[in-house]
Amino acid sequence: MSDLLGRLLGDYHRDALAGTPVHRRDDDHTSRAPAEWYFLAGEEWPDLERAGVGKVRGAVLDAGCGAGRTSLWLQERGHRVLAVDRSPGAVAVAADRGVDRVAVGDLDRLPVTADEFDTVLLAGKQFALGTELRAVAERLRRLWTVVPPGGRVVADLDDPTRVVDPDHAAYQADHRPEEGVTHRRFRLEYDGDVGPWTDLLSVSPAVLEGVAADTGWLLDETVDGGGARYWAVLERARHQR
Numbered sequence: 001m002s003d004l005l006g007r008l009l010g011d012y013h014r015d016a017l018a019g020t021p022v023h024r025r026d027d028d029h030t031s032r033a034p035a036e037w038y039f040l041a042g043e044e045w046p047d048l049e050r051a052g053v054g055k056v057r058g059a060v061l062d063a064g065c066g067a068g069r070t071s072l073w074l075q076e077r078g079h080r081v082l083a084v085d086r087s088p089g090a091v092a093v094a095a096d097r098g099v100d101r102v103a104v105g106d107l108d109r110l111p112v113t114a115d116e117f118d119t120v121l122l123a124g125k126q127f128a129l130g131t132e133l134r135a136v137a138e139r140l141r142r143l144w145t146v147v148p149p150g151g152r153v154v155a156d157l158d159d160p161t162r163v164v165d166p167d168h169a170a171y172q173a174d175h176r177p178e179e180g181v182t183h184r185r186f187r188l189e190y191d192g193d194v195g196p197w198t199d200l201l202s203v204s205p206a207v208l209e210g211v212a213a214d215t216g217w218l219l220d221e222t223v224d225g226g227g228a229r230y231w232a233v234l235e236r237a238r239h240q241r
């Protein structure tokens with residue numbers, strides 16, 4: 001599989017960007033893909049970001065770590081972190097930037113056992129990858145084996161019932177598989193290459209709470225900054241449903 005994101009992050013890391021990376025939605029709407037976002041230091045993040053990522057506890061599995069932004073911040077605060085991403089290029093950049101423990105791997109097939117980590121962090125919306133809510137439920141069922149009872153999933157999402165980015169409002173009105181859920185499909189384009197289509201859901205906290213309850217998780221807390229983006233803190237129950 002091509003690793004276009006990995007190539008982009010590697011080029012940015014070496015200060016050798018080959019043109020402007022773009023996200024193209026499946027209706028041909030385009031926007032610049034902000035490579036620099038992957039490299040922001042903790043003090044450059046919006047307050048909401050620090051508040052959300054700050055909800056992790058103990059040993060953290062950073063699932064979909066990108067260039068290691070959140071792993072580095074957590075390492076500095078004394079957390080034991082394993083950074084995992086399916087992009088070999090991203091993982092190489094994260095290691096080069098100082099993330100101590102990295103691995104190439106899929107967040108839906110994490111090769112770990114429930115006593116290794118206290119929190120799975122999904123920063124960057126990959127928690128809600130998929131075309132239907134069922135994908136999020138299945139992901140939560142799989143994550144159940146990754147942390148012990150009381151362990152956490154900390155993830156950021158967009159709430160489609162809140163303020164919607166004007167770039168996406170009309171599109172989202174047409175892509176609403178159910179109340180409180182919208183879907184969009186986009187791909188990365190960079191340096192004459194195209195990445196695979198990515199399907200991403202926006203899910204309201206009320207809908208997420210129901211999905212969590214059905215899969216053995218409790219939506220313990222949400223953190224938001226007044227806009228659509230919010231962080232969900234999910235706690236693993238003792239018994240799976």
Ligand SMILES: C[S@@+](CC[C@H](N)C(=O)[O-])C[C@H]1O[C@@H](n2cnc3c(N)ncnc32)[C@H](O)[C@@H]1O
Pocket residue numbers: 005037038063064065066067068069070084085086087090105106107108122123124125126129
């Ligand atoms: C928006 S980026 C966020 C990167 C990083 N967490 C951050 O906040 O800077 C999403 C990341 O998830 C990774 N990703 C997407 N699907 C994945 C999967 N199935 N397994 C592992 N990583 C995945 C991508 O390669 C990408 O690095």
